[in-house]
Amino acid sequence: MANRDIVAIGTSAGGLDALRFLVSELPKEFPAALLVVMHLSPRFTSRIDSILTQLGRMPAHFAENGEPARHGRIYLAPPDRHLIYDGRLLSLGIGSRENHSRPSIDPLFRSVAQCCAHRSIGVLMTGTMTDGSAGIHALGDCGGKTVVQDPEDAAFAEMPATALRRGNVDHVATLAAIPALLNELVREPAAVPGDVPENLQHEVEMAKTGKSTIGLMDRIGRRSVITCPECDGVMWEIEEGDTLRYRCHVGHAFSADLVNIALEDSVSRALAVALRSFEERAEIARDLEGQAERTSRPASAKMWRDRITELDAEAEVVRDAIKRINRLARPAPSSAGE
Incomplete structure (x- = not known):
């Protein structure tokens, strides 16, 4: 029987130290692929892949367009591209920035929710602002397991705290406890695939291709009186439970905060x-x-x-x-x- 073999991880400020600890504690035979989005400047020439490879037992590298996600490997979103997964292959999305970031955490979580939530785990760790909150709840709603770092344990509490305010998270754990928890969760059998909301599919496609239309946005949300801070276009309100976020038809997306x-x-x-x-x-x-x-x-x-x-x-x-x-x-x- 298939296990939960996709682990999607999102982090921001303080994320490098958190990732260093996490990968150093995971075994070489980890039966899942790790897909990681950490906010990076396009001008930031990083050696994060080398750092994580040297610290841990699994090789890490910046994801390439069209490559498969294999067990026991770490795939990092490169600067200025969204990381998208379709259940077999990775894509580097050229859609607009979301929550002021590209790569953004929400597109990764949504893409995993769309393709394979039933065999996935979403992890949201330290960071500022609110990226990842909408995505990890979409992942959970579609059948994925969700893990959020305890805000009191996080170097920067805002990102995990925002996700927890929305409720419906499976596990809240300290950084020290997350590796053991993931070792348990990845060995659980995959669930039965569930239905995926049409809106989720549209938003994944926007992040991947950058293509959208006003008519499509009218199906996703309702027009607001607020203009997009990025492009001055019309924004649509998208309600998710008791939370509100915004997106323009170019693709820029923001939490209400x-x-x-x-x-x-x-x-x-x-x-x-x-x-x-x-x-x-x-x-x-x-x-x-x-x-x-x-x-x-x-x-x-x-x-x-x-x-x-x-x-x-x-x-x-x-x-x-x-x-x-x-x-x-x-x-x-x-x-x-x-």
Whole structure:
């Protein structure tokens, strides 16, 4: 009888140390393939594959398009590509960023949920923000086993804590306990394949090919009044239980929390442009005031002094607004590769 032979792992900040420990504790004869997404910058030239290979008993490498997933091997999502699995072969998706990331954790979990949830395990570990939460629940809903690192044990608690707030997770474990738990779970017999929601199939295809249409999005969710922070297009609301997320027809996807943060960033950028405009206009007015003084035009000079006062006051209002925004803003997430 087939076992649960696909282990999909997602992590972000603090993830390198977590992965180093995990692979060092797994046996060489591990009867499953490990598919791993860790947030990486496209400019981050990593030796993570070599590091994990040297530390553990299983070889690790960045996945290649079209290769099969074999037991006892670790496949890493390369920078700037989603990692997609169809039950036999791996694909490198060119779809838009999700939750500000490519690779994103959610597309991996969804693809595994679509093809083979009945013989899979999803693991979400340390990280900031909310990537992976929607995907690991899709995996669980389709019959996969789900494991979330205990937030109190995680180097960065937000990612696992967000997943746990949604409930319906099979196992919550410390990092130290996860290797033994996986050794048990991979030896369980695979379940009977279940039905896969049509929406899930569409979203996997978007992550893989980058193709979508407005008509297709109308089938997945309902149009919202919010514009996409990435491309300024219309966004659709997608309800999953008592949670809400957003996606535009180009493919950019966000949790509700990340949409809020992205909109804060948009406001900050707009205020910065406004401040620069007021300061530049005030400098031009000062030049014109000086010119009027030098050419004995007192009325014109007074007009420009009054205008400078107005522009300086308007600039100060914008500075105060920027200070208020900065006090409310959350700290930027740490890169997993730093």
